[in-house]
Amino acid sequence: MFKKMKRAAAMMAALIMIEGQVIMAGAEDKTHVDMIAHGRYVVTMDDARGVVEFGAVAVKDGAIVAVGTAAEITATYSADDILAGENRVLMPGMVNGHTHSAMVLFRGMADDLDLMTWLTKYIFPMEGRYVDPDFIAVGSELACWEMIRGGTTSFVDMYFYPDVIAGVVDKCGLRAVITAPMIDFPSPGFKGWEDSYAAGVKFVEDWQGKHPRITPGLAPHAPYTVSKEHLSQVAAKAKELGAPISIHIAEDQAEVKKIAAEQGMTSIELMAETGLLDVTTVAAHVVWPTDSDMKALAGAPVGAIHNPTSNLKTAAGIAPIPQMLEAGVKVGLGTDGAASNNDLDMWEEMRLAALLNKGKQNDPTVVPASAALKMATSGGAEAVGLGDVTGALKPGMKADMIQVSLDSLRLAPLYDVMSHLVYAAGSHDVVTTVVEGKVLMRDGKMLTIDEDALRARVEAVAEKIRADLAKTE
Amino acid sequence: MFKKMKRAAAMMAALIMIEGQVIMAGAEDKTHVDMIAHGRYVVTMDDARGVVEFGAVAVKDGAIVAVGTAAEITATYSADDILAGENRVLMPGMVNGHTHSAMVLFRGMADDLDLMTWLTKYIFPMEGRYVDPDFIAVGSELACWEMIRGGTTSFVDMYFYPDVIAGVVDKCGLRAVITAPMIDFPSPGFKGWEDSYAAGVKFVEDWQGKHPRITPGLAPHAPYTVSKEHLSQVAAKAKELGAPISIHIAEDQAEVKKIAAEQGMTSIELMAETGLLDVTTVAAHVVWPTDSDMKALAGAPVGAIHNPTSNLKTAAGIAPIPQMLEAGVKVGLGTDGAASNNDLDMWEEMRLAALLNKGKQNDPTVVPASAALKMATSGGAEAVGLGDVTGALKPGMKADMIQVSLDSLRLAPLYDVMSHLVYAAGSHDVVTTVVEGKVLMRDGKMLTIDEDALRARVEAVAEKIRADLAKTE
Numbered sequence: 027m028f029k030k031m032k033r034a035a036a037m038m039a040a041l042i043m044i045e046g047q048v049i050m051a052g053a054e055d056k057t058h059v060d061m062i063a064h065g066r067y068v069v070t071m072d073d074a075r076g077v078v079e080f081g082a083v084a085v086k087d088g089a090i091v092a093v094g095t096a097a098e099i100t101a102t103y104s105a106d107d108i109l110a111g112e113n114r115v116l117m118p119g120m121v122n123g124h125t126h127s128a129m130v131l132f133r134g135m136a137d138d139l140d141l142m143t144w145l146t147k148y149i150f151p152m153e154g155r156y157v158d159p160d161f162i163a164v165g166s167e168l169a170c171w172e173m174i175r176g177g178t179t180s181f182v183d184m185y186f187y188p189d190v191i192a193g194v195v196d197k198c199g200l201r202a203v204i205t206a207p208m209i210d211f212p213s214p215g216f217k218g219w220e221d222s223y224a225a226g227v228k229f230v231e232d233w234q235g236k237h238p239r240i241t242p243g244l245a246p247h248a249p250y251t252v253s254k255e256h257l258s259q260v261a262a263k264a265k266e267l268g269a270p271i272s273i274h275i276a277e278d279q280a281e282v283k284k285i286a287a288e289q290g291m292t293s294i295e296l297m298a299e300t301g302l303l304d305v306t307t308v309a310a311h312v313v314w315p316t317d318s319d320m321k322a323l324a325g326a327p328v329g330a331i332h333n334p335t336s337n338l339k340t341a342a343g344i345a346p347i348p349q350m351l352e353a354g355v356k357v358g359l360g361t362d363g364a365a366s367n368n369d370l371d372m373w374e375e376m377r378l379a380a381l382l383n384k385g386k387q388n389d390p391t392v393v394p395a396s397a398a399l400k401m402a403t404s405g406g407a408e409a410v411g412l413g414d415v416t417g418a419l420k421p422g423m424k425a426d427m428i429q430v431s432l433d434s435l436r437l438a439p440l441y442d443v444m445s446h447l448v449y450a451a452g453s454h455d456v457v458t459t460v461v462e463g464k465v466l467m468r469d470g471k472m473l474t475i476d477e478d479a480l481r482a483r484v485e486a487v488a489e490k491i492r493a494d495l496a497k498t499e
Numbered sequence: 500m501f502k503k504m505k506r507a508a509a510m511m512a513a514l515i516m517i518e519g520q521v522i523m524a525g526a527e528d529k530t531h532v533d534m535i536a537h538g539r540y541v542v543t544m545d546d547a548r549g550v551v552e553f554g555a556v557a558v559k560d561g562a563i564v565a566v567g568t569a570a571e572i573t574a575t576y577s578a579d580d581i582l583a584g585e586n587r588v589l590m591p592g593m594v595n596g597h598t599h600s601a602m603v604l605f606r607g608m609a610d611d612l613d614l615m616t617w618l619t620k621y622i623f624p625m626e627g628r629y630v631d632p633d634f635i636a637v638g639s640e641l642a643c644w645e646m647i648r649g650g651t652t653s654f655v656d657m658y659f660y661p662d663v664i665a666g667v668v669d670k671c672g673l674r675a676v677i678t679a680p681m682i683d684f685p686s687p688g689f690k691g692w693e694d695s696y697a698a699g700v701k702f703v704e705d706w707q708g709k710h711p712r713i714t715p716g717l718a719p720h721a722p723y724t725v726s727k728e729h730l731s732q733v734a735a736k737a738k739e740l741g742a743p744i745s746i747h748i749a750e751d752q753a754e755v756k757k758i759a760a761e762q763g764m765t766s767i768e769l770m771a772e773t774g775l776l777d778v779t780t781v782a783a784h785v786v787w788p789t790d791s792d793m794k795a796l797a798g799a800p801v802g803a804i805h806n807p808t809s810n811l812k813t814a815a816g817i818a819p820i821p822q823m824l825e826a827g828v829k830v831g832l833g834t835d836g837a838a839s840n841n842d843l844d845m846w847e848e849m850r851l852a853a854l855l856n857k858g859k860q861n862d863p864t865v866v867p868a869s870a871a872l873k874m875a876t877s878g879g880a881e882a883v884g885l886g887d888v889t890g891a892l893k894p895g896m897k898a899d900m901i902q903v904s905l906d907s908l909r910l911a912p913l914y915d916v917m918s919h920l921v922y923a924a925g926s927h928d929v930v931t932t933v934v935e936g937k938v939l940m941r942d943g944k945m946l947t948i949d950e951d952a953l954r955a956r957v958e959a960v961a962e963k964i965r966a967d968l969a970k971t972e
Contacts, residue, residue, distance in 0.1 A: 134918035138853075138867035171908050279861075338858035339922075368922040369909055378851075380611075382858075385811035388752075394611035435644050436842055438954060439961030441968060445607035449812075449841040453909075454927040481911060488912030495914060 056104040060463055061085040063109035063427060064096055065116025067443045071404040072420040077443060083116060085425040088238070088463035093419050109458060109465075115430040115443060118417050119179025119459060120372040121406035123331035124272070124310040124360030126185040128157075128165025130172065131487055133364040135495065141280075141340060147498065149365060153186075156491060157214040162187040163194060164483045170198035171475050172370045174466045176453030177428040180417075182308050182331075182360070182410050184245040184272050186214045188229050192240050199466045199474045201426060203308070203410055205245035205272040206230070208260060210252055219256055226260075230269045239462060241411075243270035243308075248277070249293050250284050254300060261301030270306040270411050273297075276319070277311035278342040294319035303328055306411040310360060311336075313343040315350065324354035329409025332401065334378040336362030347383045347401075348392040358406030373452045376402045380448050395448035429458035529577040533936055534558040536582035536900060537569055538589025540916040544877040545893040550916060556589060558898040561711070561936035566892050582931060582938075588903040588916060591890050592652025592932060593845040594879035596804035597745070597783040597833030599658040601630075601638025603645065604960055606837040608968065614753075614813060620971065622838060626659075629964060630687040635660040636667060637956045643671035644948050645843045647939045649926030650901040653890075655781050655804075655833070655883050657718040657745050659687045661702050665713050672939045672947045674899060676781070676883055678718035678745040679703070681733060683725055692729055699733075703742045712935060714884075716743035716781075721750070722766050723757050727773060734774030743779040743884050746770075749792070750784035751815035767792035776801055779884040783833060784809075786816040788823065797827035802882025805874065807851040809835035820856045820874075821865040831879030846925045849875045853921050868921035902931035 061084070068081030070093055082099035084092040092099055096111075109116075136148035162185065173181060180201040183191055188206040195202045206226030208219065216222040226244045233242035246252040246260045264271050276282065276293040285293050294315055297303050303326035312330035315323065323330060332345050350357050359375045361367050380398040384390050401409075407417025416426040430451055437446050437455070459467040466474050534557070541554030543566055555572035557565040565572060569584075582589075609621035635658065646654060653674040656664055661679040668675045679699030680686065689695040699717045706715035719725040719733045737744050749755065749766040758766045767788055770776050776799035785803035788796065796803060805818050823830050832848045834840050853871035857863050874882075880890025889899040903924055910919050910928070932940040939947050 131912060133912070133914075133923060135914045137915075137918050137922060138857075138864055140862075140864055144863075168908060168911065175909070335854060338854035339863060341857045341861050341863040343861070344858055368918065371909075374850075377847075378854075381808060381811035381851075382855075384814045385817055385855075388814050388816070389613075390617075390812060390814040391611055391613055435641060435950065435954060435957070436648070436844075438641065438957050439604060439606070439964070441606075441608045441961070441965060442610075445610050445841065449610060450606060452925065452927070454925070477908060481908060484908070484911050488914070491912070492914060 057102060059084045059086040059091060059103050059105045061107040061109065061425070062099055062103060062105040063116055063429070063460065064111025064114075065429065066111055066113050066432065067115045068093065068419065069115055069117040069399070069443060069447065070419040071118050071400065072418045075420065081116065082111070083419055083425070083427065085463045088425055090419060090421050090423050090425050092421055109429060109460075111429065113432045114457065115432065115447065116419070117428060117430065117447070118403040118419055119426040119428045119461065120177055120402045121358060121410060121412065121417055122173065122178045122181040122360055122370060122372055123308060123329065123358035123406050123410050124333055124362055125169070125181055125183055125370060126363030127169035127181065127183050127191065127370070128162045128185050129363035129365045130168045130370065131161065131165040131484065131491070133368040135365065135491065137339075137368070152491065152494070153214055155494065156487065157186050159187050159190045161487060162190040164480075164487055166191045166194040167198065167475060167480055168484055169370055170194060170200055171472065171477070171480060173200060174198065174459045174472065174475070175456065176371050176373065177430065177456035177459055178370065178372050179426040179428065179459060179461045180407065180410070180412060182272055188242070189232065192233055192237070192242070195240055196237060197474065199461050199464055201239040201412070201416060201424070201461055203241045203243055203270055203272070203412070205243035205270070207245045207247060208252065208256070209247040210256065219252070223256070223260065227263060227267070230267050234267065234269060241270060243272060245272045248274040248281070249296050250281050254289065254296065257296070257300035257302060261305055264305045265301065270308060271302060272308040272310060273302065274311055275309045276314045278313065278340070282314050292316055292319055294322055298322055308410050310362070311342065311345070312350070313337055313345045315346070320350055320353035320355055323350070327411070329356040329358050329411070331358045331360040331409060332379055333360045333362040334375055334382050336366040338382075339366050344382055344386045347379060348387055351397065356405065356409040357401055358409030359401045371453045372402055376448055395444045398448045399444060425460055425463040427460050428456050430455050431457045530575060532557045532559040532564060532576050532578045534580040534582065534898070535572055535576060535578040536589055536902070536933065537584025538902065539584055539586050539905065540588045541566065541892065542588055542590040542872070542916060542920065543892040544591050544873065545891045548893065554589065555584070556892055556898070556900065558936045561898055563892060563894050563896050563898050565894055582902060582933075584902060586905045587930065588905065588920065589892070590901060590903065590920070591876040591892055592899040592901045592934065593650055593875045594831060594883060594885065594890055595646065595651045595654040595833055595843060595845055596781060596802065596831035596879050596883050597806055597835055598642070598654055598656055598843060599836030600642035600654065600656050600664065600843070601635045601658050602836035602838045603641045603843065604634065604638040604957065604964070606841040608838065608964065610841070625964065625967070626687055628967065629960065630659050632660050632663045634960060635663040637953075637960055639664045639667040640671060640948060640953055641957055642843055643667060643673055644945065644950070644953060646673060647671065647932045647945065647948070648929065649844050649846065650903065650929035650932055651843065651845050652899040652901065652932060652934045653880065653883070653885060655745055661715070662705065665706055665710070665715070668713055669710060670947065672934050672937055674712040674885070674889060674897070674934055676714045676716055676743055676745070676885070677706075678716035678743070680718045680720060681725065681729070682720040683729065692725070696729070696733065700736060700740070703740050707740065707742060714743060716745060718745045721747040721754070722769050723754050727762065727769065730769070730773035730775060734778055737778045738774065743781060744775060745781040745783060746775065747784055748782045749787045751786065751813070755787050765789055765792055767795055771795055781883050783835070784815065784818070785823070786810055786818045788819070793823055793826035793828055796823070800884070802829040802831050802884070804831045804833040804882060805852055806833045806835040807848055807855050809839040812839050817855055817859045820852060821860055824870065829878065829882040830874050831882030832874045844926045845875055849921055868917045871921045872917060898933055898936040900933050901929050903928050904930045
């Protein structure tokens with residue numbers, strides 16, 4: 027009763043206006059928080075709240091404490107930092123479920139090639155020559171720049187020198203599941219399975235529970251590059267450690283045929299047999315699941331990450347997203363590495379996911395805008411094991427959120443905000459990016475990355491690669 | 500001989516530098532032009548010139564007079580207007596081969612619906628209630644804004660009140676083939692075929708040869724909405740007038756089946772029989788051509804316009820682009836109307852054309868970046884009958900060109916400029932748009948459109964539609 031009266035008094039105080047100015051006399055009755063973020067449309071991705079027009083979110087200690095109309099929030103809370111939301115959408119940051127972040131340094135190096143030429147003439151030799159801790163530091167920071175700029179607030183990474191990646195993520199302010207690559211063959215820094223496995227386990231032990239925004243994990247590369255025994259070994263270790271796994275799985279027909287011939291089963295059945303369906307696994311691609319594979323995935327703590335651009339560019343195929351969603355599989359979206367994309371733009375993936383599946387299924391009603399937006403946010407968070415942490419604007423979740431400007435005439439007129447987010451807006455419309463309550467980009471200005479210094483470091487790496495490419499061609 | 504000496508002298512004069520300043524004493528020896536536009540990379544789309552690094556283009560009286568290195572051009576020409584090109588790509592403006600421009604006012608009004616619901620519950624009723632000359636004036640200007648902003652310099656339009664569209668195109672400064680819609684059924688302003696046909700012919704007669712940037716044409720809607728006799732009538736009239744035609748053709752399976760059942764032939768065979776392959780016809784979609792259809796198209800003055808976003812969104816299918824190119828069909832790209840896209844962004848179409856066909860054909864080498872860029876520029880210009888006018892930077896062509904900034908870190912590092920244009924850049928990277936030598940957008944600033952006034956007019960239309968939608972749902 028007292029609480030209700032207090033709230034009513036606070037609302038009255040806040041609503042008394044003289045010439046447009048709120049009288050601050052009522053402020054002492056309000057709960058003080060760190061930040062109030064506004065939106066002309068607050069797209070919560072929380073089924074209970076939906077889209078709140080003229081809404082706001084109150085943030086304290088990095089977490090969301092309240093979501094409501096601006097009138098409700100400002101009546102109850104006061105804050106030092108106000109993110110104004112006029113003509114902006116406030117929504118959860120996006121979750122990039124699968125990438126190899128530092129590969130942005132290879133973007134546009136080699137396109138439009140068959141897989142073996144691409145891998146053996148370009149990617150593997152260039153990785154062998156250039157991937158070292160400095161390359162990873164520069165490439166990961168460039169990737170973080172692009173993700174912050176485009177409104178991605180969480181990502182699942184699978185690339186070399188994960189401890190270097192973790193350092194960059196710490197500094198730039200994003201949230202990440204960083205998984206250490208393990209492979210049966212020589213790779214940057216490793217002779218083969220034994221040392222890459224050992225280093226991966228050490229990485230998890232070093233980082234687990236140490237950083238609020240970083241979840242370390244293990245990344246056996248794929249079922250065609252890691253033996254069945256080693257898959258079982260890493261699944262058991264992940265279970266023991268309580269760490270997530272990321273892996274490429276059921277990506278193309280070459281893999282499907284190889285696993286069928288060698289193991290007499292599908293790649294998803296191999297996951298089941300080796301224990302990979304018993305732990306939190308981020309299954310990248312899943313282009314070729316059978317019906318029974320989908321059932322198995324739906325019943326497991328596993329997410330399938332749809333990478334539509336990469337799957338088209340490498341001609342892997344088109345994943346059966348409507349069928350997976352129907353079967354109850356947790357589906358997220360990813361960009362894959364920039365060498366097969368060639369950027370880390372989740373807006374393009376979201377749009378393409380909505381479009382591509384309509385074309386494939388010959389049905390314009392599948393993967394509507396709301397479903398695509400869910401895969402990029404709350405659904406993606408669930409798929410990568412962060413469903414309780416990020417991907418929706420609701421009390422208790424971390425304050426990972428972005429503001430999208432509606433100022434461009436390209437977004438006029440507006441009838442349906444969800445439609446515009448999926449079919450017309452893009453990464454360039456993102457103006458503010460917040461992770462765990464900290465503003466990483468404000469009104470288009472980057473706050474945690476020195477762009478000029480980064481550009482110089484990128485150029486220094488690129489100059490060497492350019493000279494090398496000139497010799498290759 | 501004299502010319503050679505003069506040129507050598509001019510070059511020497513231009514190259515004498517004191518502390519970085521070119522001595523202007525040699526300027527009187529130079530040929531004066533209206534504009535010199537520079538580019539760190541000049542992507543000419545002219546096979547003879549390819550990409551010129553540190554290049555420039557000289558422009559006089561709206562046409563290109565020379566293309567070369569900046570050193571060559573500045574040694575030979577002087578100009579009042581210099582478009583600086585540091586860290587910019589200079590390239591031909593894009594050609595949007597198929598759109599219904601004013602439908603931008605319906606963007607996001609209705610998505611993710613089956614075709615009949617979309618048409619009969621939303622598009623047709625809304626067109627019936629709102630499409631009038633004012634709607635067209637506002638919508639066409641919004642479309643021109645978006646095209647200028649995104650680097651499209653020419654477009655083929657098919658929508659109501661073409662004389663109003665022509666007025667807007669005149670004012671905004673773009674180049675357009677504006678085709679007057681004709682249909683056997685009632686449509687905005689018309690009872691049926693007779694009056695829509697008569698008005699279309701009158702539109703061509705009124706505008707033909709009258710405006711340097713506007714080509715009027717005739718638009719029989721589609722083979723399933725215009726009878727065979729009427730198709731023959733309009734083909735004969737187009738031949739008599741020397742006017743182009745645009746038509747929707749072979750778009751989806753429903754059409755394929757209907758034409759097969761009623762006419763016993765394919766839609767392309769129907770074009771041949773009615774004379775539509777004997778005139779300049781812009782054939783929109785062509786998703787379902789047979790092998791012999793492709794041969795027929797290749798031998799005709801007809802272009803096929805690939806609209807990948809629209810064809811996915813409406814679930815029409817995926818056009819066999821590699822096969823059409825192989826057969827010698829002139830292929831361009833289009834956005835279709837914003838009601839099935841939901842924007843007029845040719846960068847998205849270009850990228851999607853490159854990606855989608857790889858996925859469909861299971862071959863990552865088809866439609867490489869260079870082929871996608873060609874469809875968006877020189878190939879598209881040929882497909883719409885403007886191949887001698889626009890789409891490439893070479894002497895004699897009109898100066899329809901754009902500058903694309905490479906400043907964003909999203910475009911770093913750069914190994915291959917063609918790759919970045921197709922796989923990483925976007926409409927937001929376009930900074931300057933020039934049509935027939937006139938600057939329509941300079942360094943991001945619109946010069947022919949009052950954005951605030953346009954926004955207000957768009958809102959006025961949208962408010963009425965919004966109120967109407969609220970009743971519909």
